[in-house]
Each structure stands twice: as structure tokens, then as C-alpha cells.
Amino acid sequence: MTINEKQDEIIEEFDLFDDQLDKTQYIIDLGKKLPPMPESLKTDENRIMGCQSKVWVDAELKDSQLYFYGDSEPTAQISKGLVGLLIRVLSGEKPEDIANADLYFIPRVGMGNLITSLRAGGLASMIERMKAFGKAYSTVKQ
Amino acid sequence: MQSAIETTLDIQQIRRDFPILHQQVNGRPLVYLDNAATNQKPTAVINALTGYYEGYNANIHRGIHHLAEKATAAFEASRRAMQEFLNAKHWQEIIFTYGTTDGINLVAQTYGRQFLKEGDEIIISTMEHHSNIVPWQMLCEEKGCILKVIPVNDEGELLIDEYEKLLTERTKFVSCVHVSNSLGTINPVKTIIDKAHAVGAVVLIDGAQASSHLELDVQELDADFYVLSAHKLYGPTGMGVLYGKKELLDAMPPYRGGGEMIKEVTFAKTTYNEIPYKFEAGTPNIADVVAVKTALEYMAGLGKENIAAHENDLLQYATEQLSELDGLRIIGQAKHKIGVVSFVLDGIHHQDTGVILDQQGIAVRTGHHCTQPLMQRFGIAGTTRASFAVYNTRDEIDRLVTGLRRVQKMML
Numbered sequence: 365m366t367i368n369e370k371q372d373e374i375i376e377e378f379d380l381f382d383d384q385l386d387k388t389q390y391i392i393d394l395g396k397k398l399p400p401m402p403e404s405l406k407t408d409e410n411r412i413m414g415c416q417s418k419v420w421v422d423a424e425l426k427d428s429q430l431y432f433y434g435d436s437e438p439t440a441q442i443s444k445g446l447v448g449l450l451i452r453v454l455s456g457e458k459p460e461d462i463a464n465a466d467l468y469f470i471p472r473v474g475m476g477n478l479i480t481s482l483r484a485g486g487l488a489s490m491i492e493r494m495k496a497f498g499k500a501y502s503t504v505k506q
Numbered sequence: 507m508q509s510a511i512e513t514t515l516d517i518q519q520i521r522r523d524f525p526i527l528h529q530q531v532n533g534r535p536l537v538y539l540d541n542a543a544t545n546q547k548p549t550a551v552i553n554a555l556t557g558y559y560e561g562y563n564a565n566i567h568r569g570i571h572h573l574a575e576k577a578t579a580a581f582e583a584s585r586r587a588m589q590e591f592l593n594a595k596h597w598q599e600i601i602f603t604y605g606t607t608d609g610i611n612l613v614a615q616t617y618g619r620q621f622l623k624e625g626d627e628i629i630i631s632t633m634e635h636h637s638n639i640v641p642w643q644m645l646c647e648e649k650g651c652i653l654k655v656i657p658v659n660d661e662g663e664l665l666i667d668e669y670e671k672l673l674t675e676r677t678k679f680v681s682c683v684h685v686s687n688s689l690g691t692i693n694p695v696k697t698i699i700d701k702a703h704a705v706g707a708v709v710l711i712d713g714a715q716a717s718s719h720l721e722l723d724v725q726e727l728d729a730d731f732y733v734l735s736a737h738k739l740y741g742p743t744g745m746g747v748l749y750g751k752k753e754l755l756d757a758m759p760p761y762r763g764g765g766e767m768i769k770e771v772t773f774a775k776t777t778y779n780e781i782p783y784k785f786e787a788g789t790p791n792i793a794d795v796v797a798v799k800t801a802l803e804y805m806a807g808l809g810k811e812n813i814a815a816h817e818n819d820l821l822q823y824a825t826e827q828l829s830e831l832d833g834l835r836i837i838g839q840a841k842h843k844i845g846v847v848s849f850v851l852d853g854i855h856h857q858d859t860g861v862i863l864d865q866q867g868i869a870v871r872t873g874h875h876c877t878q879p880l881m882q883r884f885g886i887a888g889t890t891r892a893s894f895a896v897y898n899t900r901d902e903i904d905r906l907v908t909g910l911r912r913v914q915k916m917m918l
Contacts, residue, residue, distance in 0.1 A: 384532055384533075384865045385862070385865050385866070385912070385916070388861070388862060388865060388916065389916050392917065416855075416856075416857045416872075416873060416888075417855050417857055437855070439853055439854055439855040439858070440857065440858060441854075441855070441858055441917055442855075442857070443855075443858075478861065
């Protein structure tokens, strides 16, 4: 599935919910399903600064595709869910596609205050970091 | 926490004075419990602001036309109102600032730089807001002074015995918060001031959180400096007051240079104006100064003792109701508190708590509340804080408790 196909799928899923709280529950549950990130990758270098809670993201290039790992401190479940959502959209794609992705699903799914009040939660910083990985690996030859 | 006075206020009537409260947030009626950050403004204050701009906006003090005279009179009437509010001896002791932070910086940068020297000790407390830590650290760095810190106990009260041990002939300045913004603790500032004076130290009290909840009397306290922000007492943002004893203010050098603060300017030498104008360079925040008088009148109309009694009732009720929740721990259980309840929920990040409460129309504050050393003292990264004002109700506390149950259900 391409990045845009995955985005469209997520938009459809969110359309099932009218209530903000249900959408948030969905994101929390996504976080709970996120595969564990090895503790050794939770370094200061991989930490996304500008978050109220601790969040880490790392990437690995395999067969010309970029795979992401992410986690938050255990109590910060919304941040973890948002990392999970971004990983679902971006992981397993070509670095240049990640670097150039237009993440139109974010305004479309109506996450409301998850976007605004999580400015401190660093959604924008997470996206920036993942795109930076995409850009950096675009120039790497395997 | 038990209040001796039964509140006689009609809270539903009071709520009608605050237009902002009557709105839906995320499909539910707004519950505003972030009053320690800033409280809301009654219509009378909003009208005072628009009345100024619609009726008599002009630059003050040197204008000779009708509007300038009217604006000057209103501006200076606010100074007198603030003098009365704090029970200052002289009107010249009221300096208008941009807020509490500005007032503390003014004192650190003028009194501090002029009178403190290498090796002098400055005492603050563990529960200070960053705005009452950083200006003193900057001064210590520049002048070689030493910063000492009064510890707190597990209830969030200052350890006065430890404070006494810190006080020596080297102590030249004490800067302490009247009421903790994170915990709600009311500190025994009269005792703190008296003990500091006994060793010859000068004292500043940060009254940002106290001003809308407690009766203030700077003469009775014998405070050397007292600072506050208008926006925490139902007044406008961007405006505050520094009270200082006349003899201290007279001895201090000016802070900022510019218009109004001068007596005469030549390229050879400038002489400075008298207090309070010596510290009010540039065109001041006239509209907000004018409107703060209305905010003081509004509070006086309700009666500060009535406001305190109502807020005490809310504090007691909230403490009881929140204590019913499994896994909720209140941070700060001092004997003397204003209407602030700070808490942590087991296994749930305070940021997530704030987001999900907001989705239910409930505004609280989450994080370290600009008191990181205090959070470190309690071994936590932050709290969720509910803080009350005169227009809050027991029903709203019920909404908070229900909202928190929902948070727990979603997270755990």
C-alpha cells in the first residue's frame, strides 16, 4: 500500500467515530498494539525534543525501504498512539517518498485538540524527525 | 481548610457576570478550572477597557487636552485604588509593571545590582515559580551572591526551622512566594518577613497567587516589596504592580530609560523623575491600568472574605471527591491552602489527562507549572492542577471527577 492509500484507509476508519473521545480511544489502542522498541534504541539521540512526555523514534533501511521504531514513556499513551499512527503510514516506504510525503490525513481525520493541545506533545516534531530520516536515507546507497 | 465564614454569594448570579463561561467546548458546557494560570474577566472589566478606547484614549501626564486629562485622572485613580487594595502608606509606592515577573526583575536589576555584593546571600524557597528563581540566579552570577533555598515537607509546607538556620548576617535578601501556584500552600509570610528583618535582610513577596484570594496589607506584613499581576485578580493581562517601601524605591536607581522617568535631559546629564514615575519609562499600559480599578471594585463588591469562603468550600469538596478516586494522589496537603488541587494519577501521564479532560470541556493545567525544582522535590515530572475562582461550583467539581473516571477507563 502506498503512503496515500494508507492515509485514505485511516481517514475511513476515523469516519466511523463521531465523538472526539472515541477517536482518542482508537489512538490509545493503536499505541498499545505498537511493537516494542528495543531499550537500547531509547537514546538521547533518538529522543524527540519539544515533547512534554518522552518519545523516541529510530529508523532502519532494509531493501531500499525505511522501517521505523518508536515508543513513548509508558504512561504517555496518546503520544505512543500518535507515533504508532505515523509509523503505520510511513514505515516500509521508500526514503524519498517519506521525505516528500504530504500527510493530509492529519487535518482530515478531525483529531481536534489532539493536534492543538499536543503541540507540547510534539506531533509536528515527530513528523519532522521521520521526514528527516527519509531525507537522510534518500542519499544513502545500500 | 475549614472556613469560619459561610458564603453568602449567589454564584449563579456571579456566573452571569462572566460572558466567557457560557460556551460549549467540544460539545459540552465549559468547566474552567485553570484560574491559577489566569482567571476570567467580568463584563464590568471588559466594559472598562472598551470604555477607555471608545471614550478617552490619550497619552497621559503631559497632554493638556481634555482626553489626556481624563485618561491621566483614570490612570492615577487606579494607582490610588491599588494603594488602598494593598494598604500601602503612600501612593508613590505603587509602581505599574507588566506583571509579577516584571516586578521581580525590576527589583533584582535595580535594588539587587545596586546594594548586593559578592558573598551576600539571597534566600528563596523550593516552591518558587521560575520567575522568582531565575532573576536571582542571574544576579548571583553577575555579582557573586549565593542563593540559598528553604526546603519543604511532604505536605508542601515550608520548613520554617530550616529557614531560621539559613538566616545569618550574610543574608541580605529574601524573596518568597505568598501562595504556591503549584500546590496552593499559603506561606506564613509575616513570620518569614519578621525573621528576615531580624537579621537586617530586605524581603520581596511574590503575591501573584495570593492577590485574588487573601486580604492583603503590606504595612501589617511589613513587606519591603510586594508584587502581583492584574490578570490573576479578574483584571486585564499584561499589567501588574510592584509595591515597594518609599525609602527603598527612592534609593534605587531607575530600571529602564526613556520618557516619563526623567526630570530633565541634556546631552551632558539627565536627571531622573521622582517615584513612581522614575520606574515607569515609556507610554504605560494605560487601558489595562485603568481597567484594573474596576476589577478591584468588582472583588470588593463581592467581599474578599466571601470569595475566600466559597473557594474554601470548593477546595474542601474537591479534596474529598478526588480522594475517592483510586490511584489519585494529591500533591500538596498543607494545612493552609487556597483553592488549588494538584494531583497525579497512577499510570497516566498528566498530558494525556489534560487532553482527555479538554475533550470533555474541562480546562485544567498540566505539567510542571514553572516550578521544576518543586516537582523534583516530589520526584514527579508534573501534575494535573485544578484551581478555583469565585464563579466555580460544586457541580463543576463533579464534572471533573466524572471526567477523570473517563480518563482512567480509557487509559487503564
